[in-house]
Amino acid sequence: MMAADQPMHGVPPSLSAKVVGSFAYLTVKDRLPTILTKVIDTIHRNKNKFFEEYGEEGITAEKQTISLLSKMRNELQTDKPVLALTDGLGKDIDYWNQYLQRQQGVQGDQESVSWFKSPWLYVECYMYRRIQEAVWLNPPINDYDVFNEGKTQSFFESQQAVMTLCTYLEGVNKNMEETSKSQLLEHFNKLLKVSLWGNKCDLSISAGQDNSQKTSPIDSLNSLEPFILVDDSNMVWSTLISAQRQGQSGKTTSGRVDIVLDNAGFELVTDLVLADFLVASGLAREIHFHGKSFPWFVSDVTANDFQWTIKQTMAANHKWMSKSGVQWQSYLKEGVWSYHDHPFWTLPHEFCDMAADAPDLYATLQGADLVLFKGDLNYRKLTGDREWDHTVGFDTALRGFGPAPLCSLRTLKANIQVGLQPGQAMKLCSQDPDWMTSGKYAVVQFYSPNSEQ
Ligand SMILES: O=P(O)(O)OC[C@H]1O[C@](O)(CO)[C@@H](O)[C@@H]1O
């Protein structure tokens, strides 16, 4: 495993809060402490609930969790060294502690691996792991999801948009038999873009503020088109088409699509709707969803969120929404859809480390015909969260990561972007200085290992 920021020929340094005034700096200085304060507040507000469930033990656990979190907030704000994990509870602990040791080797000594001096990707991931450590160390509240309230709220606030989307899906699926290939392509493009823009709705960029979808997701698509900086959706389409094979019986079978999920709430619904369409249209045979094994980056999907969302959709008091939920549940039951998690998704590693550090996960992804990576954090990990020139190719920034044809569906919320045309970034900078962090722009960026010479 390479530690981040290791000097390597031609590979730029990691983004870091050590660059005063940078987006990384502002995130570590302001946004992360705000998130931590909200977590502390949430736990405190739920004190009575813990008491009702567990009595005095619940209250003691609440106090101890808060004290560990306040301690961490203080370490962060005073730029203290990153500490080894102590919970001994996750399968991931050795990976985290080895990563820290390597960072110490790269950055010089123990002192220098601190919150502001280390790679941003590393310390930001580490904060979420330390939140989990504080919770895990405190039974009986150790299975409490500190971000659950925000995730469920964002789902309920997007109800109108979810209903619109499920109604649209019903219209598409109902006429599938008579759909021509060009109509199919049109539906595919729409639902891929809905899933793309669904990524605007994460809760971590807004430090937990309301960020739900209020307008019709289908109607907004045309006006959003100019904000897509790279659009490789035609390559995603052709990958799906070329994965279709004629079976012996003359029946066509299609490929497997893996979706590396990002946020719960509206974004997850857009991903489920896309997955439903891919199966119903025969563009995919099987969908594997990948989520997080513990609460992560405020709004990311865990197994619990995944099941909860499908149950809520089933139980909705809206004909097409509940029909969709029932369909999704049966896809899961039949194994057409499956949900997976792996500790690697909640490690700080760049994805180019996956083949060496999580070979089982890499091999799993190799079984897919297409892997869709949702969201900003996945993009940061795909590209290593490094100071790449904007015109560097996506393939270069992936640094050998390519288990299968892959596509990033991401709205820009961090100052990294590769694969742009010469001059494109300069123009954006002059029109809209916040273009990389506002979530207003997006990319559909594709790479296939099969097209390598
Ligand atoms: O949910 P997403 O799209 O991965 O976004 C996570 C957000 O958190 C950040 O890491 C910022 O703290 C950004 O990269 C991004 O804005």
Ligand SMILES: [Mn+2]
């Ligand atoms: Mn997220």
